[in-house]
Amino acid sequence: xxxxxxxxxxxxxxxxxxxxxxxxxxxxxxxxxxxxxxxxxxxxxxxxxxxxxxxxxxxxxxxxxxxxxxxxxxxxxxxxxxxxxxxxxxxxxxxxxxxxxxxxxxx
Amino acid sequence: xxxxxxxxxxxxxxxxxxxxxxxxxxxxxxxxxxxxxxxxxxxxxxxxxxxxxxxxxxxxxxxxxxxxxxxxxxxxxxxxxxxxxxxxxxxxxxxxxxxxxxxxxxxxxxxxxxxxxxxxxxxxxxxxxxxxxxxxxxxxxxxxxxxxxxxxxxxxxxxxxxxxxxxxxxxxxxxxxxxxxxxxxxxxxxxxxxxxxxxxxxxxxxxxxxxxxxxxxxxxxxxxxxxxxxxxxxxxxxxxxxxxxxxxxxxxxxxxxxxxxxxxxxxxxxx
Numbered sequence: 001x002x003x004x005x006x007x008x009x010x011x012x013x014x015x016x017x018x019x020x021x022x023x024x025x026x027x028x029x030x031x032x033x034x035x036x037x038x039x040x041x042x043x044x045x046x047x048x049x050x051x052x053x054x055x056x057x058x059x060x061x062x063x064x065x066x067x068x069x070x071x072x073x074x075x076x077x078x079x080x081x082x083x084x085x086x087x088x089x090x091x092x093x094x095x096x097x098x099x100x101x102x103x104x105x106x107x
Numbered sequence: 108x109x110x111x112x113x114x115x116x117x118x119x120x121x122x123x124x125x126x127x128x129x130x131x132x133x134x135x136x137x138x139x140x141x142x143x144x145x146x147x148x149x150x151x152x153x154x155x156x157x158x159x160x161x162x163x164x165x166x167x168x169x170x171x172x173x174x175x176x177x178x179x180x181x182x183x184x185x186x187x188x189x190x191x192x193x194x195x196x197x198x199x200x201x202x203x204x205x206x207x208x209x210x211x212x213x214x215x216x217x218x219x220x221x222x223x224x225x226x227x228x229x230x231x232x233x234x235x236x237x238x239x240x241x242x243x244x245x246x247x248x249x250x251x252x253x254x255x256x257x258x259x260x261x262x263x264x265x266x267x268x269x270x271x272x273x274x275x276x277x278x279x280x281x282x283x284x285x286x287x288x289x290x291x292x293x294x295x296x297x298x299x300x301x302x303x304x305x306x307x308x309x310x311x312x313x314x315x316x317x318x319x320x321x322x323x324x325x326x327x328x329x330x331x332x333x334x335x336x337x338x339x340x341x342x343x344x345x346x347x348x349x350x351x352x353x354x355x356x357x358x359x360x361x362x363x364x365x366x367x368x369x370x371x372x373x374x375x376x377x378x
Contacts, residue, residue: 013190025247041222043356045195046320049314049317054334064338087318
């Protein structure tokens with residue numbers, strides 16, 4: 001993790017984010033988004049969130065581990081139930097972390 | 108900023124319909140708001156944002172602490188908040204960095220995650236049209252999910268003379284809160300031992316933000332496709348697999364929605 005690597009991401013991230021925000025107010029003054037883009041945007045959060053989260057539970061050590069010996073999978077499953085039932089962000093994080101701490105002591 | 112949780116709001120903004128909205132409602136029906144002074148609007152913007160700030164601050168603290176826990180130095184950790192200023196994208200970027208993802212993939216991911224800001228930009232374009240360029244540049248810089256939510260509500264209340272001051276107040280309040288809470292998190296993060304597995308809070312956060320986005324079959328298709336392909340492609344270099352998996356998820360969502368629309372149409376025609 002070099003300084004150049006991090007700053008490439010920070011400045012690159014700044015550029016793409018600011019360009020998105022400027023897109024219609026300054027760059028292409030218009031009130032409408034292309035239809036496909038507008039329809040596709042709502043699938044960005046579920047697709048990207050699942051793509052990042054799921055591997056962290058299923059292959060925490062770099063190999064697929066679907067077993068009761070995988071505390072991340074069990075804690076993740078418990079947290080999924082909490083997220084599903086309560087839709088409460090803080091409770092999900094809290095219960096998930098507590099579950100992981102308890103499980104790493106037990107397993 | 109922690110926007111994905113509020114993503115349902117994406118359906119609310121009257122994209123492209125903002126002009127019609129104002130035309131539909133003659134100016135004479137809103138005699139009062141137009142007399143608001145700059146200061147009044149600015150302070151009102153900050154005040155209306157206050158409850159949201161209470162929700163944003165803890166996320167800033169978590170972001171700062173997680174970033175330090177992921178091995179990113181304090182200066183760069185604060186720079187994420189200073190320069191990118193987009194909560195969910197920052198969380199995702201740090202998650203990718205922690206796994207050694209290539210810089211280009213991280214930037215591309217930030218781009219895709221923040222594409223929704225184009226929605227806000229499109230929605231605000233009409234309201235900013237008459238403002239000087241420096242105002243457009245500043246207000247666009249501050250155009251986060253929460254600022255958009257508050258400002259678009261204000262604009263929907265009718266023609267308000269100094270509504271851009273309201274937008275500025277709301278945006279600056281969020282900006283200051285995000286910077287300060289990130290800094291607090293950075294200070295706390297340095298004191299948290301590795302054995303706490305704090306980094307696990309990251310996928311948990313994503314999980315919590317994911318749940319409310321699963322509103323129909325199409326969004327489920329997007330999540331399941333994205334998640335499973337990401338597990339399958341996890342060994343690809345530079346985390347390229349994750350990016351491809353997310354794109355495939357978006358495509359899956361569009362396809363399911365398209366086919367569902369077709370089915371509905373068929374049912375509609377048959378009955």
